[in-house]
Amino acid sequence: MKITADNFYFKTKATWQACDVPHRTPDFESESGSQYWYSDNGVIRYSGHWGKVSTCDWRCDSSCGFCEWNSFVAPSSVQRHTNQYGNIDCRQALPRGFCRIPQIKGIKLHYWLKKLEIPFARAFVGFDHSRGFSPKFDGYVIPSRSKPKVMEFVRQKANERK
Incomplete structure (x- = not known):
């Protein structure tokens, strides 16, 4: 399963690398206030909550992190x-x-x-x-x-x- 901007938020696991917040309007803002910026290489997420995020398991040591598309671990078939x-x-x-x-x-x-x-x-x-x-x-x-x-x-x- 190829991970893209259309499915990275569905039951994936990822370790995000700390980065700076982009100086532009986010591409998406969730109901909980998390902000997302997409690129060809991956996604930047700015959020006050990490760990168990909806159906995902995302780890980051900072409030803002970057994860490449190929670094997301897709869910098993089950x-x-x-x-x-x-x-x-x-x-x-x-x-x-x-x-x-x-x-x-x-x-x-x-x-x-x-x-x-x-x-x-x-x-x-x-x-x-x-x-x-x-x-x-x-x-x-x-x-x-x-x-x-x-x-x-x-x-x-x-x-x-x-």
């Missing part, structure tokens, strides 16, 4: 489909090419998906009314092409427990 909390609502059809793996008792699937370097998102179905209106956890969503690898791993772990 993360492009998550909501603002990083979850996927499985009451709706999953995007093409993805499947749900239920949580398996006794196996720390979250840990092993990370260890196997398989992109994933937490899957939820509806709400657990016994805990207020918290989403009800229902496993993980992974790329379908990774399912055979995960299922083989789960079989191995299940056999080790016997």
Whole structure:
């Protein structure tokens, strides 16, 4: 996925380099007051807040930073489909090419998906009314092409427990 002025603000990660505020009108100003100046090489952002910015993770040691377009890290294939909390609502059809793996008792699937370097998102179905209106956890969503690898791993772990 190529990062441009049209999508750099959607679930990306970046470390911005401190720079001076440009002496011209910003190309864009957000509702929170952050100002943006675009160039062919990247974007300058002047803001009082960094870190978790909407759906992004942006770091800067200054109130004004520059980031080249090719320095933004695009979201993984799974993360492009998550909501603002990083979850996927499985009451709706999953995007093409993805499947749900239920949580398996006794196996720390979250840990092993990370260890196997398989992109994933937490899957939820509806709400657990016994805990207020918290989403009800229902496993993980992974790329379908990774399912055979995960299922083989789960079989191995299940056999080790016997």
